[in-house]
């Protein structure tokens with residue numbers, strides 16, 4: 278995939294906050310640039326009050342890292358930056374250092390489509406401090422948005438209970454790149470297709486659609502418009518029936534459907550885009566069945582989201598396909614995921630790794646120090662708990678206790694002998710070389726489905742989901758507690 282090349286014609290190294298560059302300069306000046314560090318990217322709270330989140334965006338991250346270098350014109354821009362006294366912000370030696378910089382980090386990540394939970398790293402970067410720092414903003418930008426939209430999409434698709442969901446969001450998405458990334462993430466979350474043709478071309482997502490009211494309005498009558506469309510696309514007839522009067526529109530669709538049938542073609546369906554979607558879809562179903570079009574589908578659209586879809590299901594609406602735009606691609610009810618990227622460990626000048634913690638009044642904001650891995654435990658294929666742990670601390674143990682990172686009174690004992698286990702963080706880069714084979718977008722979408730199928734329905738309900746247990750292995754919990762006490766200068770026995 279060549280997202281950066283196709284969209285931006287070059288490097289994205291300047292897609293960063295200015296402070297990353299000023300810190301980088303200061304790391305370089307103070308001789309810390311090459312000090313080895315570990316950073317973790319994670320979020321603290323599911324979006325949409327969801328009980329789960331779907332990881333997405335890794336393919337963009339891979340592309341970003343593979344293309345990470347400062348071009349001559351990027352360096353020219355930085356060279357021209359001046360302080361108020363007219364001196365250069367960055368010394369020429371630093372510009373030269375950036376010029377020679379290549380991505381040399383190790384990077385581990387959870388696969389796109391994985392169901393993930395708060396506090397567990399989605400991405401872990403290990404490498405020179407300066408490189409880790411320079412990746413922060415872009416990685417967050419990529420992962421926050423695509424993960425948010427993939428999660429929204431998965432919720433919408435769950436609400437549709439197996440019906441197809443078409444993503445119609447391009448016209449109301451957050452700009453060009455937002456729209457493309459949203460179409461990709463919506464597909465990963467489970468949408469069947471997108472109306473966004475460029476996303477289809479760039480990512481290999483199926484493209485589909487119906488027609489607009491303007492098509493009908495451009496003819497003297499609705500029947501004429503349906504007939505002309507049928508002449509142009511005899512195999513793709515889904516007629517929008519609500520331009521004037523929905524009942525009459527359905528009748529006209531049936532009329533043209535009969536003509537189509539006389540020519541050996543079939544009416545695929547009707548689309549309803551306004552009014553009471555339960556009432557009109559049931560009316561459409563009844564009229565289509567009575568006219569002997571039992572296979573013609575009813576497509577509905579109009580400001581849908583997972584909650585309206587769920588309500589329409591409850592009302593027993595006869596909708597087979599759901600067109601969902603604005604509320605999906607803009608993540609209307611929660612426009613940002615709050616994933617963060619935190620320093621977790623640093624190698625000191627004696628070559629020893631030191632875990633690092635950011636202390637906060639809010640316990641949810643205290644990060645989890647150290648170079649850790651995430652393990653998912655499953656029983657008969659069903660996920661039972663996720664655990665963060667430091668390498669080599671759990672080998673050979675038959676019983677493990679995990680402790681909730683925000684509430685130490687919440688603990689869970691795991692008899693690991695009875696459980697299957699899988700490490701979620703996969704090696705993606707080793708010393709800057711990609712060692713991970715990216716799955717196709719279709720494989721990622723399938724993976725989302727199978728990943729979700731490992732979770733109990735209680736975690737997937739739209740409202741007040743049951744909280745899935747995620748905890749720190751005891752040694753990691755102790756390390757974190759000791760470190761927090763140390764940083765706060767408290768005595769801890």
Ligand SMILES: Nc1ncnc2c1ncn2[C@@H]1O[C@H](COP(=O)(O)OP(=O)(O)OP(=O)(O)O)[C@@H](O)[C@H]1O
Pocket residue numbers: 550551552553554555556578579580581585588589592
């Ligand atoms: N039976 C239903 N139950 C719950 N929500 C519904 C039902 N039917 C339609 N809706 C939703 O109610 C909202 C109706 O919005 P609005 O009043 O703007 O549409 P409209 O007037 O029918 O159509 P438009 O303004 O597009 O011509 C939409 O979000 C739609 O999805």
Ligand SMILES: O=P(O)(O)OC[C@H]1O[C@H](OP(=O)(O)OP(=O)(O)O)[C@H](O)[C@@H]1O
Pocket residue numbers: 445446448449489550578579580581600601602603604
């Ligand atoms: O409602 P969404 O989930 O965003 O789905 C996309 C909408 O885009 C089209 O409407 P259009 O742009 O013609 O505007 P409308 O709201 O007046 O129908 C289409 O008819 C859908 O209603």
Ligand SMILES: O=C(O)c1cccnc1
Pocket residue numbers: 445446472485486487488489578600602
């Ligand atoms: O193809 C459609 O029906 C469509 C496409 C974009 C937006 N609304 C509807």
